[in-house]
Amino acid sequence: METATHTQSARINPKIIVPFVDSVRRVFATMVGVQTTVQRPHLKALAAPTYDVSSIIGFSGDIVGSVIVSFQKEAAERLASAFAGMSITADMPDFPDAIGELANMIAGGAKKHLGTLASITVPSVVIGSGHVIARLSDVPCIVIPCQTPVGAFAVEISIKQIKPARSNQGGAQ
Amino acid sequence: MRVLLVDDSCTMRNIQKRILNALGNMQFAEAGDGVEALKILFSTPEAFDLVLIDWNMPNMDGHSLVQRIREKDKTTPLIMCTTEAEKARVIDAIKAGVNNYVIKPFTPEMLIERVTTTLSKLKAAA
Ligand SMILES: [Mg+2]
Numbered sequence: 001m002e003t004a005t006h007t008q009s010a011r012i013n014p015k016i017i018v019p020f021v022d023s024v025r026r027v028f029a030t031m032v033g034v035q036t037t038v039q040r041p042h043l044k045a046l047a048a049p050t051y052d053v054s055s056i057i058g059f060s061g062d063i064v065g066s067v068i069v070s071f072q073k074e075a076a077e078r079l080a081s082a083f084a085g086m087s088i089t090a091d092m093p094d095f096p097d098a099i100g101e102l103a104n105m106i107a108g109g110a111k112k113h114l115g116t117l118a119s120i121t122v123p124s125v126v127i128g129s130g131h132v133i134a135r136l137s138d139v140p141c142i143v144i145p146c147q148t149p150v151g152a153f154a155v156e157i158s159i160k161q162i163k164p165a166r167s168n169q170g171g172a173q
Numbered sequence: 174m175r176v177l178l179v180d181d182s183c184t185m186r187n188i189q190k191r192i193l194n195a196l197g198n199m200q201f202a203e204a205g206d207g208v209e210a211l212k213i214l215f216s217t218p219e220a221f222d223l224v225l226i227d228w229n230m231p232n233m234d235g236h237s238l239v240q241r242i243r244e245k246d247k248t249t250p251l252i253m254c255t256t257e258a259e260k261a262r263v264i265d266a267i268k269a270g271v272n273n274y275v276i277k278p279f280t281p282e283m284l285i286e287r288v289t290t291t292l293s294k295l296k297a298a299a
Contacts, residue, residue, distance in 0.1 A: 026278060027278045030278035030280055031188075031277075031278040031279075040271065073241060080184075080248070083188075084184045084187065084188070085186065085188065085191060086187075094183065094184055097182050097183050097184050098182075098184040100182065101182035101184050101185050104182070104277075105256045105257055105277050105278050106230060107256075107257070108229070108256025108257060108258065108277070109256055109258065109277075109278070111257075111258075111259070112257075112258040112259050117259060117261055121229075122230065122231050140287055155278055
């Protein structure tokens with residue numbers, strides 16, 4: 001048990017966590033008008049499901065992998081509505097659009113502070129309770145649980161740096 | 174004022190519209206990617222007073238779009254509005270020919286300020 005705990009904490013790298021926590025808080029405070037409470041990050045089991053609505057952003061360049069922002073359905077609807085400034089339900093075309101753009105801003109905002117230059121893909125959105133999203137098997141998945149007054153979501157980070165940090169990218173110098 | 178909004182998120186374009194409407198008498202055109210934006214820009218006889226351009230979009234990204242616009246058009250004011258925030262990205266965008274840069278997430282005040290200072294700087298220089 002002790003070894004497992006040790007391994008878990010060793011693989012949860014604050015240099016990855018902190019940029020995402022800051023970015024989540026900034027995106028929701030600035031563009032949704034919602035304060036986010038972040039709980040203790042943990043490692044995710046390989047095939048554990050996410051929440052009901054997930055937006056996936058791929059990373060390429062000096063960093064590879066993916067980041068998933070996954071919401072409880074009701075939280076997703078209410079956060080998307082607050083972001084868009086109009087009522088949005090899960091059956092509307094604006095719903096995946098709003099959820100995708102929130103994930104884009106979270107991933108993009110964190111990316112600057114990862115200390116290297118990576119590119120992100122446009123978001124894909126998956127809707128359906130209990131879905132499982134496959135990811136790179138050699139990269140641990142760190143889950144950052146987040147609470148808002150309108151429900152829960154989680155940021156699942158499964159990325160690895162494949163090139164050493166650059167010194168001139170602005171974010172992490 | 175005639176503004177072209179280029180962003181693959183229609184939610185983002187709606188937010189930008191709502192904020193920029195505060196400037197009064199606005200006319201908007203919209204594109205979801207660079208290819209659509211080029212079509213609108215080069216088929217519309219009347220020039221736009223401003224183009225707001227996202228970076229991460231399908232088909233043609235905002236950086237390529239700025240390069241393509243500047244091959245033919247050196248004057249239309251272009252503002253990048255993106256989550257891409259690295260110094261290297263901002264430098265690339267300026268090299269490609271943007272007049273200003275807004276980083277997402279932004280407040281309404283930030284967007285208005287960036288748009289008005291860009292337009293008044295260009296007016297003063299003209
Ligand atoms: Mg985009």
